Amino acid sequence: MWVKLSRYISFITISLFITAGLLPIKGYAVDTAEKMDAVLVVDVSNSMNKSDKKKVSNEAMKMFVDMLSVSGDKVGLVAYTDQINREKALLEINSEEDKTDFKEYIDSLTRGSYTDIAIGVNEAVKILDAGKAKGHSPLIILLADGINELNPDSGRTQKQSDKDMQTAVNKAKAEGYPIYTIGLNADGKTNQSVLKNLSKETSGIYFTTNSADDLPSILSEIFAKHLKLKVVPVTKLTANGKYQDVVIDIPNENVMEANISITTNKPITAKLFDPDGKEVNIPSSNVYYSSSNAYTLIKLIKPAFGKWKIQVKGINKDKIDVNMIYNYDLGLLLEEPANKNYGKNDTVGIKAFLETGGKKLQSPVMYKEMKAKLLVTDLTLKKVVEYPLDTDGKKFFSNWKIPDQHKYELKVLAEDNSFSRETNSIVIDASRKTSSVLAEEPKEGKGVKWLGTGIGLLAAACFIFYILSLVKKANRGFIGQMVIEVRDENTGEKTSPQYRKLNAFKGKVRLHQLLQLAPEFIETESIILVPGKNDTLILYNKGEAVIERSGRAVDAAQGLVLKKNDRLKIMLHKVNKSISLDYII
Template sequence: MRHMKKILTVLLAAVMLICMSVSAVWAEGEEVAQQTTADNMSFDVIFAIDGSGSMKKSDALKLRLTAGRLFTEMTYSNTSRAGFVQFTNIIMDSQGLTDLSTEDSKASFRDRLSGLQDSVKGSWDTDISLGLTQALNLLKEGDSFNGDRNPMIILLSDGNTDLPNGPRTVEESNAELTGTLSEAASLGVPIYSIGLNYDGKLDVDYMQNIANQTGGAFYNITTATDFNKYMTDIFGNVADGDLTGLNPAYIDGRFVTDFVIDNGSVLMANIVILTDKGVSDPQLIDPTGAVVPLDADHGVIVSTDTSDENKVSTYTILKIMYPVQGAWKVSVKGEADDAVQVNLLTTYDISFKLLNSRDPIAGNDINIYGKLVRGDENITDSNLLSGAMAICTIMDNKGNIVGENLPMTYNEEKHVFICKTNLEKSGNYYVTAHLEGKDGSFSKEAAQYQLSIGRAKLTVSGRPDVSMWCNPIKTKASVDISQHVKSESLAELNCSIEDNGNNIVTADYNKDTGMLNITPLRTGTGYLKLIFSDAYGQSAELTVFVTVKSSWIWFIVAFAILAVIVALIAGIMKATKPVLKDSVTVELSLPPMLANLTPSPATLAMPAKKSEVILGKLIQGDTFAQSTLGNPIMQAGLTTLVNKIKLVACKGGTVTVKILPKTPGMIMINNQNVDNAKGISYPMNKGDRIAIQFSTDGNSISTVTLQLGGEGGWDGNPEPYPNPWDNSPSDNPFGNDNFGSPFGGGGVGNFGDPFGGNTGNSGNPFGGAGGSYGSQPGGSNMGGFDGGQPGNNSADDFGTGNMAGNPNDFGNPSQDDFGSANDNAGENNNFDFGGNSSDNGFGGFI
């Protein structure tokens, strides 16, 4: 008996939901007429009932047939119809759509369902496709698709397609099923599949697929505890009502149940009482405490199950039409140990209606309004509207979705839901909307609404001004037409372009990008006239003014800017570039044959504010230096050299002496050979000296000595001379010897000593080796030798060695009164007039 009540509960709820569901109705050219729940119960239902032998076990009490009878009890509209088909692997029985508008017709249909029997041969074969195809045919035969009815199929089965005995294969049946489901979906026929899955062998995927493909729902019935779970889900997704499980209390032999009608928009409250042992004597008390007579005159209809297969009434239904808001009470007599269940199914006398703002135009903002109504009255009940959510979907006239699940915002002041959108093209659109009450208390589908969008007027605005450049460089320009032309679709506009006759530009319009592209031809001013037209005969003109300028101005400006930049850079470089500041002393040392031309050193001031100078030009520019050095330089063949020597200022007051590349002749600096091809740079600090040896033939060597900064005596040193007789190596006015004797001293004197000295560059006409006039290899009138034998390493009265190179009477390796021994023969002792490695009044050497 509990199985009976469990199945009965599910089937009852499913049938009630289906009976209350609302289908959309299409309309052309205007808003679809809205229907209340009562108006929309003109439904056509076909029950596809599995009659195979397995159902004797799954549904021994034939509760699937009871579902059909419940359906007839739940009908409210006088225009509802029902039919059935019973199948195994063949059609066992069927009845087309039957009018349920009278009690007699309802009783007749109930009797037909009650008389159905399962397969007498015990066939366990099942061909679900066969039953569904026949059910769909019955709907078509009953003209269920004329636009104002709600066709549906309810499939009740405990298994899947199984055809061991034919007459066709499972594959053939499944192929037919695919076509049947596709046709049902296209006709808008949902199939609600109810699976009796008590043995766990139901092909759930198979049954689920049937419901999914047609927009129906699948209910997998396994245990009684599934009831609330599935009912909540069903009402949330399919029904326009609310199912609530109530808790009856057993008091004084009666099951007493309280329930609440929480708003005034309920069309019908169905009190469904399920029982195992049967109940009787139903009573109903309204919110005022008054007992309500149970008759149609007072808006209450009572139905009970009195089928032959059930010895007791398995259900009692109280249908209360338009119940007032408030707390109600219902009670029935029954046995205390009966498992009575009471459920409240409410359906609402409300509908969700769609409207739109007046005269919507393509491209403009459009408001789509949704409001909850009862008849022509707007519902403002906060109990219903508070927390409700609404969405809408928009399709074009080809069925393409242009906006899906668009949110509709609730306006509390006007009690409407608003969707703000924008449609770019004119034409007819179709809007559907869904409203969900708070916590799923109810749901409403708005009937499809036709939204007619008017054509946007073709207009132009603004005056584009375009400035361009031409000759020698051309710059193209583009105008975004969408900023100046308003139309339903720029891509569909035709555009012709007229020139004012100046022919200073060419232009073309790109429909895809909406851009006007302009190319300059020559300088000047003019305008373009653009004439736009659409497919609706509208046209508009847009004038574009054009100025084309010569781009030479930019070249001039750029050149001027570049010149300024170069001048600035040059100025900065010049301001920061090192300049020559110090003087330079130039001294010449000539070969013996030109010794008589040897000039005095000349100190030259280097040119102020210049960073470099050629030595030759520096000499030429100084009158004294030119008169002093000019002729010796020319005679010694040094002209090329001095014109290849460049003095370059460096940071920190230093100077670099550069011997320019490819200077002809042999060049040495401080006795170091120079690569003529590459030249050389030699840095000098203030006070430094550099000796540049030069020869054109490799034999006659001339020397140009440079000293940076200051003037000196014979040695060119700028230092003061506090003590002319001291032993400094550089402060002797007559010779730069190691010991500073004014009239003598040995070697390394740079300029020699007028009366003696060794290895002086200029020598001494009266004696001493290494001088120009008295040294080896050059001879002297008074001493030395011109060549030949080197003579003994001794000196005579007047010098060293004679012409023949033989030692004289006084030339032995010792010192006498008037001479000094040479380097190799001298003694380390001193005499009156000479000595070795010591100072003497008239001579001496190292």
């Protein structure tokens, strides 16, 4: 009887320590492959007849469409001159027929006189505003070959065009729409500064080329960069009129899709063989195939691990370039260090895990093929230092020694030759004796903290059911997502909605963590979310920020219950900004 009672009391004691915050509660940050909402914007003025005689831009856009996921991505199109020539709203890709229809639409584009880039960019922003999907990653891809050439009969001036362009750029920047620009500089007249600024202001990337033949590879690069993937060169061949072997290495079982792009000047034929040497039909249930005069794309869906083989036959002496883009169903998790008071020269244990489907990945090969590093930002000195991480085939790990009595932001980056993943950040505060991860607890935790010292444990018997409910609550997982928008109250500008998955955390999460620990939002450290009953959240406000619901200030010091689709506005005290929170499931 006494043994059972001792075990029970030990369980209660440990539970109380957890509830009081004296033992670690793990939290994770995740970075996984995304779905995208892409708008292709193409100059179809008559000047393109010189810079893109063969309409390679059409072929490049079609290859981009083929590289989209077999299900879930969305794509739209704007073809412009000095007005909108053709446009197509965002279409969700859910079948091969969807891609075929979209590519046929690209083939139907015609060309016309004059050019006004602002017209095309502005329309692309409108298309994203109207059709972007929650949780998707938006982008705009602009293909242009020269400077504006306005219609003199229209009365429109360059000043008006520049003003409209800036309005579109400001909107794209505010909503988080990166604009990737491609300057087709065949005649040397491309206004590169305009295209560069478009990308720079919206966190996109600028590309330039003197030949339209480079467009398929540039579109591939944009596709990969936007999804944190890498274009993996496979081989370059000179066709001899016979089948030539190309080995395709599927490095592990976590490859969700393998896009094999074969760019040529003339059509090719291909055969496909799985790792067992068995020929696989092209196309088939798990093999998507598309071809044109400029490219061939073979998409392997959830391919088996091992070395596949493609036999390629091209026209004699034709140049063949084979590249690969892997898309992984993988995330990277950073385990929060144990709760303790950190100071100078203390050692922090760093552990990061690969995950798939919400579970830690069991793949020693995958760990050993990747290189991981800890990125430490000294928030006091505004300096970033990198530290390599080791692996034991189950995790990435290291012991990091705190070099000074400063505040630090930590995150982990892992990559191999085909993709990269990065965690969100956590903060270690060594500038004061109490760590930021212990700065504040929900009131329920504070109410029992005195029990953590062992005082009055025997008296806990009468509170068993109460304590067990607290333990269950402290370890309860989150569900759903929090949609976050930040508004500048001075200018009225809003950021694009940011979707933060809550199931990456356990027990509690500070709003500051969901805001990427940005220094300007430090006061949100005092706003804490914990899981509630029946798929609810409870928000605790321990600081000076004002919480509003339906336009009225509410007191959240004792806890405010959030249900599905509830919306709050948080007015910050130290900066003139507000934060809108939407709880969705």
